[in-house]
Amino acid sequence: MNDERIPQHRMPAQGGAPGPRRAVELDRAEALRLLGSISLGRIVFSRNALPAIRPVNHVVDEGDIIIRTHEGAAVAAHVQQADAPGTVVAYEADVIDPATHLGWSVVATGYARLITDPADLARYEAMLHPWVEQQMDYAVRIHPDLVTGIRLIDAA
16 A cells, blocks of 8 residues: 555554544534535435435535536425425535545535526536536525534544
8 A cells, every 4th residue: 555645654554444533523614615625425315205315516605505417316306396495405525535534524404495597507507517428407506504524633
C-alpha cells in the first residue's frame, strides 16, 4: 500500500484496520461548505412507506441543495405529489478514505420542492450537468432545516 497523501506511520498494516478514529462534530456552515466541495451524494425519501435512496449529483446554492432529475424518476414523482411546504427528504454525502477511514460525512434534512420557475430551471441546467446520459428536465430544491456532520480524525 503506497499513498503519497498518508504518512507511512499512519498507514494500516497490510490487511489490518487503521487505528481508532474520533468523530468531531461540524457546524452547519462547515458542513454545507464540505457538501458544496463535492458533486455526488444520496437523496433519501419515502416510497410506498419504505425508505428509498438514490445517488445523484448536486450543487449547493445559497444553502440549498439542488439536484436535477427526469420525468418518471421516483424522486421526481414523489416530490410532485407533495403538498406545500414540500416533501421531507434527507441528503447525505461523504468523503472517507477507504484505507485510513479518515474524512467527513454530512446529512441534511429538510423539505424538497420541484423548481418550476423557468429562469431558475435554466440557471440550474447551466450549473449542474447530469453524470448519466438521460434528459433531465426537472430540478429539485432541498431546503435543509437540519444539517449535521462529522469529521473523522485520527484519535492519536
